[in-house]
Amino acid sequence: QVTLKESGPGILQPSQTLSLTCTFSGFSLSTYGMGVGWIRQPSGKGLEWLANIWWDDDKYYNPSLKNRLTISKDTSNNQAFLKITNVDTADTATYYCARRQGAFDYWGQGVMVTVSS
């Protein structure tokens, strides 16, 4: 059974760094063709893809967030991570991690993150 669960700080202040963790089970990020992506959704709005990491550590980022994103993984502990630097109120959203082999076939429940002073 594949499951993913996101965790994060809940609330942080503008200019801080957001650190998110995706803890998963039922698959391995060392398996050929496997990937994990991060997607976010502001309340009442649509989905925005942020970043993707593959089994071979290849990484892709949404250029709209310029150089603020860093994705990484810990294969041994079945975790993937996303850092977003210099956050502001526009980064307030629910953040999802999802397994990816082509489309995103399994999603976590999401974690709400609020950026507020």
Add this chain to the structure above:
Amino acid sequence: DIVMTQTPSSQAVSAGEKVTMSCKSSQSLLYNENKKNYLAWYQQKPGQSPKLLIYWASTRESGVPDRFIGSGSGTDFTLTISSVQAEDLAVYYCQQYYNFPLTFGSGTKLEIK
């Protein structure tokens, strides 16, 4: 970036009716080497995470009812629900995974009369 345009933004139908929604991409999602369209459809019910319904434009994910039908190729795609049920109340998103950055449409909100 590939722009995904979904229409309509919302629609209301009665249970038992057929509904279709459109997704158009700004460039072809058909990869000639394997003849696959890199297009997925997701369903997001209120308060829930998105759920994969359709991938490769027309392949139903395991466990998805057969009333959900994906069709289309190239730049024009359609999601059809052959007989809408009350539990189909949701926002439906299309997404291209042809290349990075991955992009989603803005969604079609399905309301049940």
